[in-house]
Amino acid sequence: MALAMAVVIALITVISVYIFGAKVWWMPPSISTHGPAVDHQFNLTLIVTGVVFVLAQLGLAYFVWKYRERGDGRKATYSHGNNALEVGWTTAAAIMFIGLNLIGYRIWANMYFTPAPPDALEIEVQGQQFAYYFRYPGPDGKFGPTHVEKIDDATGNFYGLDREHDPDAKDDVVTATLGVPVDRPIELILRSKDVGHSFYVRELRLHQDILPGIEIPIHFTTTEDALKYNGGKYEIVCTQLCGLGHYKMRAFLQVMTEADFEKWLQSQAAAQ
Ligand SMILES: [Cu+2]
Known part of the structure; x- marks a missing residue:
């Protein structure tokens, strides 16, 4: 029985x-x-914790077998612990986790604590139950003011713009797809119309909550590889349970060449 148990534990480890x-x-x-740095950190954490996992599991399998019931009438003895050992492995675990955190913190801070480059293309992202809408400032480079009372999903005024009276809002372009030019810094300003949502694109290695009442900036630059996969189209999903329709809250990121992006933005502007 002990041998079977040890084999099962070892098998779980190997699989x-x-x-x-x-x-x-x-x-x-x-x-x-920034993706390769995130992946490198992920792999480093996986390897360090993986080695500990394998050693702990194989140790467990070995002891299950070694201290099996042998039918010789021996009584079990109880250990009251070993202070030196406990201090040792607690310290080792603390050094490991704090160390991994310190290394990872630099990558994270690079993404979140450094401002976007000045030439970044600014795009607003609005999360709402249960869709995303994106706003481009248009040729004037300025976002028009938003008016809560003018928000009307039925007429497609998701941001509450007053195009007649606000000159800055006149040329704003609101879209249902996040189109971006490849290889150019993008700054997203995340905002919510109602409850908490999030912005997650696996391939961008970017994940950020969206909260009502505050604007959260994040920035990224896509690599040339972004055009290679799936026609440059990637899923944006909400990962915060935000209501009954949460499961279908998604949109798409479309990465394009600079020329295609200009064409796309013009066609979107014409459809406003
Ligand atoms: Cu949501």
Whole structure:
């Protein structure tokens, strides 16, 4: 029985390692300039914790077998612990986790604590139950003011713009797809119309909550690879349970060449 148990524990360990090692379920390719650093950090954490996992599991299997019932009438003895050992592994675990955090923090801070480059293309992202709408400032480079009382999904005025009276709003372009030019810094300003949502694109390695009442800026630059996969089209999903329709709250990121982007934006502007 003890041997069977030890074999099962060892098998679970080997199969788990295989699933990660052979990348049976793995992340989609990265399409952002910060993606490789995030993936590197992910792999580093996976390897460090993976080694600990394998050692702990194999140790468990060994002891299950070693201290099995042998039918010789021996009584079990109870241990009251070993202070030196406990201090040792607690310190080792603390160093490991704090160390991984410090290394990862630099990557995270680079994404969130550095401002977007001055030439970044600014786009507003509005999350609402249960869709995303994107706003481009148009040729004047300025977003027009929004008016809560003018928001009307039925007429497509998702942002509450007053195009007749606000000159800055006149040329704003509101779209249902997030079109971006490849290889150019993009700054997204995230805002919510109602409750908490989030903005998540796996391939961008970008994940940020959207909260009502505050504007959250994030920035990224896509790599040339972004045009290679799936025609440059990637899913944007909401990962915060935001109501009954949460499961279908999604939109698409469409990465294009600069020329295609200009054409696309013009066609979107014509449809306003
Ligand atoms: Cu949502």
